[in-house]
Structure formats: structure tokens, C-alpha cells
Amino acid sequence: MARIGVIGAGYVGLTTAACFARLGHTVVCADVDEAKVSALSRASVGAHEPRLAELVAEGLGTGRLRFVLGNRAALADVDFVFVCVPTPTGPDGAADLTFVDAVLDEARGTVGPDCVIVIKSTVPAGTTERVAAVIDRPVVSNPEFLREGHAVDDFLRPQRVVVGAPGPRGAAGREAAVRVAELYAGTGAPAIVTDSASAELVKYASNCFLAMKLSYVNSLAELCERVGADVSDVTEGMSLDDRIGGAFLSPGPGWGGSCFPKDTRALLSTAESLDVDFPLLRATIDTNHAQAHRVVGLVRDAVGPLRGARLALLGLTFKAGTDDLRDSPALATATLLAAEGAVLTGYDPCVSADCGPVRVLPSAEEAARDADALVILTEWPEFADLDWEDMASTMTGRSVVDTRNLLPPAKVTEAGFHLVPLGRPTP
CATH class of the missing domain: 3.40.50.720 (NAD(P)-binding Rossmann-like Domain)
Structure with a gap:
């Protein structure tokens, strides 16, 4: 089983962390909101999402899930880092990547050389390719397909898992993309490994x-x-x-x-x-x-x-x-x-x-x-x-x-x- 860091304890990040822990991985989930981290560490989940609070409590109880304040604690000594931060709409309608870029800048000097950085936040085509060009680490795209009100079921029983690595058909980082796809093996979902765009x-x-x-x-x-x-x-x-x-x-x-x-x-x-x-x-x-x-x-x-x-x-x-x-x-x-x-x-x-x-x-x-x-x-x-x-x-x-x-x-x-x-x- 893998050691996974999740950056962002929002709707996507919290579901990702709790569900990966359920699948048997060891997960540390980081957020910059002190009150949120404190509440989640007590298994207090504010979101109205069926089964999510139950999985958080289970993960904390087994020791496979913990929550930390600040990103660095989730970036060290892990095999994978999942970036799950917001990409709000900017003034021109394009996705604002400020939070994503900030996390990636922090990850550049913190994660180990073999750690795979996984962008789960919804980002425009070409973002992973751009990031890979400036970060000397494996970087892949793994978009989420979670419906509110069904997030846990969508993660544990997904219709598909999509992973993309930079380069034509993911050639350059295919090994990293396959490793990410294997994290979902317990779901039984078909995996599509392709290029990041x-x-x-x-x-x-x-x-x-x-x-x-x-x-x-x-x-x-x-x-x-x-x-x-x-x-x-x-x-x-x-x-x-x-x-x-x-x-x-x-x-x-x-x-x-x-x-x-x-x-x-x-x-x-x-x-x-x-x-x-x-x-x-x-x-x-x-x-x-x-x-x-x-x-x-x-x-x-x-x-x-x-x-x-x-x-x-x-x-x-x-x-x-x-x-x-x-x-x-x-x-x-x-x-x-x-x-x-x-x-x-x-x-x-x-x-x-x-x-x-x-x-x-x-x-x-x-x-x-x-x-x-x-x-x-x-x-x-x-x-x-x-x-x-x-x-x-x-x-x-x-x-x-x-x-x-x-x-x-x-x-x-x-x-x-x-x-x-x-x-x-x-x-």
C-alpha cells in the first residue's frame, strides 16, 4: 500500500483522503484552515455528504488517516501527492490557478525525487505539461468525477479512472501514470492512461x-x-x-x-x-x-x-x-x-x-x-x-x-x- 499526501481538505480533497484510507493506503491530508484541521482531527465533518463522516472516523481510528495544518507535513515522506485545491473562475472566465501554482511551488523543494505529483484539481488542458517542464518530479493529471451527494460512492465505485502524463499518449511519464492508476485497484474501475492534456x-x-x-x-x-x-x-x-x-x-x-x-x-x-x-x-x-x-x-x-x-x-x-x-x-x-x-x-x-x-x-x-x-x-x-x-x-x-x-x-x-x-x- 502507498503513502499518500493530499493537499486541500475541501470537498474533493477530503473525499480523496478518506476514500484512499478506506482502500488501505496511509494518508495525510493538509489544509491551511486551522479550525477545519482541528475539527477533522476529531472526526467532525461539516459537509453534508453521505458516508463521508463515517469514513473519516474509520480512517482516524485505524491510523491510516490524519490531518495536519500546512502543506509541508503532507509533502514529506510520501509516495504520491494529490493536489486538491480550488481553481475558481477568474475575471476573464478562465480557471484561476493561483492555489495550484502555490502548492506546486512548495512541492518543488519538498517532495522526494521519486514522489509522483498528481493534479486532481480541475485545470485547463496543458497545465500538467507546463508544470512538468519546471518541476523535476513525475507529474500526472488525475481528474475527479465526484457528484455532490454521491462523492463517496463515486470514488469507491467509479465508472472510470483517468490518468494522464505529459507527452504523446503519456509516453514520458507512463510509468508514473500507471502507478497512480494502480492506487485505485480496489475499486475495480477501468483505467484510461493517456496524455495529460x-x-x-x-x-x-x-x-x-x-x-x-x-x-x-x-x-x-x-x-x-x-x-x-x-x-x-x-x-x-x-x-x-x-x-x-x-x-x-x-x-x-x-x-x-x-x-x-x-x-x-x-x-x-x-x-x-x-x-x-x-x-x-x-x-x-x-x-x-x-x-x-x-x-x-x-x-x-x-x-x-x-x-x-x-x-x-x-x-x-x-x-x-x-x-x-x-x-x-x-x-x-x-x-x-x-x-x-x-x-x-x-x-x-x-x-x-x-x-x-x-x-x-x-x-x-x-x-x-x-x-x-x-x-x-x-x-x-x-x-x-x-x-x-x-x-x-x-x-x-x-x-x-x-x-x-x-x-x-x-x-x-x-x-x-x-x-x-x-x-x-x-x-
Whole structure:
């Protein structure tokens, strides 16, 4: 088994460290946040991620996992160093590599000559090649494919492991790339060993394609509304075609989170910097920006002028199963509603503090009290099981805009509500 250092105890780094420890490796995970390191050393995991806290506790208990403050302790006496630091969007839309470069500068004079530096952070194509040219150590790319809410399962049972080394087809560093791929042997996943630019592009290409499917189905849903079709039936018919499949064909208020907005902008920036016209990706981004405005239009059509209207928003995170509010389409919609003068209350199972213009309350029922309309923005399953007759008894209005097509139409309408779904005929 290997000795692994992980730099960064964020969402990706913590999952990587805990899961490698579960696979039997010895892992030291470093972060610059003293409070975070202290909490993790006590097995206190703040992130809402199924099984992650359990694996952290297990790793600490077996001694295969420990957390340290500062990077140097994770760079010494290890066989592999995984760089798992943020690559936020820069002012020009490109990925900001400040944190990655800082870690690599520190690693240059610290890691042993045979230690493999693994860039797991999402970086533009060519980054690993650039780093390898200035660091006299093996450097490979190993992009992550972790879905929030499913990160542990995605790591321990991945669909694929991608590793890339600099040079054509990874020729120069193929041995290092194969060593990294072997770290995942316990997962049973197929491994793709290639050149680093291809590996880096796999991550961007995957996320941007999925974002494109979501933008496509949101436009399709609007078309269904105009012609009287049901988008659920249309996508079911599409999904039975093996070439298409059913994943990411559910309409909604837009896509968000920590990856899709950042990665689509970064890939488009890379294409533009190389004079590659990518109108399909540009349209994917533009369509998503327009989706929040479309949702506001549906709410306005349902309740009339929004100034002074009391609206209850159910769901604030960017998707169900996570507490992540980054680039949440629910909050983008809330901002637009507030700009038109709406008074907003909200509820989300994983959010307790007020979010921008939304006053967060401890239950859906309290958020809906005296509301003129209710808007479903995140697909938390529990919203489908609400007592709609009880909701009707406390609300002022009778409009429900369901941007996730989550609610049972019969129950909602039988309680006296006017249900506005997305891409479906109004019941």
C-alpha cells in the first residue's frame, strides 16, 4: 500500500483522503484552515455528504488517516501527492490557478525525487505539461468525477479512472501514470492512461456535455408548453434510445453548483484563447442564464405583479442531497424575484441561515404561511409528501410553480391549488 499526501481538505480533497484510507493506503491530508484541521482531527465533518463522516472516523481510528495544518507535513515522506485545491473562475472566465501554482511551488523543494505529483484539481488542458517542464518530479493529471451527494460512492465505485502524463499518449511519464492508476485497484474501475492534456480535457468535456443536456431539455420544456406536449413523455421516449439515455434530461430552474458554471466558462475561455469557435457551448451557458428569467416569468404569470407579493421558495441548494449554495439556480431566481419587489421566505432541509433576499424558516409550512404563491426550486423528495390541504389552510394564494415537476398533480390540485409545472400541460 502507498503513502499518500493530499493537499486541500475541501470537498474533493477530503473525499480523496478518506476514500484512499478506506482502500488501505496511509494518508495525510493538509489544509491551511486551522479550525477545519482541528475539527477533522476529531472526526467532525461539516459537509453534508453521505458516508463521508463515517469514513473519516474509520480512517482516524485505524491510523491510516490524519490531518495536519500546512502543506509541508503532507509533502514529506510520501509516495504520491494529490493536489486538491480550488481553481475558481477568474475575471476573464478562465480557471484561476493561483492555489495550484502555490502548492506546486512548495512541492518543488519538498517532495522526494521519486514522489509522483498528481493534479486532481480541475485545470485547463496543458497545465500538467507546463508544470512538468519546471518541476523535476513525475507529474500526472488525475481528474475527479465526484457528484455532490454521491462523492463517496463515486470514488469507491467509479465508472472510470483517468490518468494522464505529459507527452504523446503519456509516453514520458507512463510509468508514473500507471502507478497512480494502480492506487485505485480496489475499486475495480477501468483505467484510461493517456496524455495529460487529454486527461484534463476529459473532465471539462464531460461536465460541459452534461450542462448542454440540461440547457437542451430546459429549452425543450418551453417548446412543450407552447405546443401542448408533456416534456416527461418526450424525454421518456428519448431516453429509451441507447444513444441518448435518460440522465440529465429533467427540466429545472437551471444548472449550478461548484462545477458546471465554472467548467463551462473555463472551457469556453480556453477555446476562445485558441481561436476555436464553440457556439454550442456559448449557447449552453446563455440558455442557462435565461432560465432563471423564464422561471420568474412563470411566477409573474401565476400571481400578477410581483411588487409586494409574498412568495415561499422551497429548496435553496443547487440540487437535493447537498448543502451547497454555490451558483444555486434557486438563489439566482430569488435574486430576480426580489429585484421586482417580491417578499421572500424559504425553506431547505440543509439551510438554516438567511440567504440573500430569502428569510429562511425552519419548515416548509412556516415558509408558506400567508404566501401568495409557492415555488419549488430544488428537488428534495420530501416536498412531494407535504400535506397540501394543510398548506392551503395557511396560504393566502393558491398558485404553486413547480420548476422540478416533483409534486403529485392530483394531490396539489385537489387541495385547491393552481399548479404550474415545467414543460407540461397545466392540470
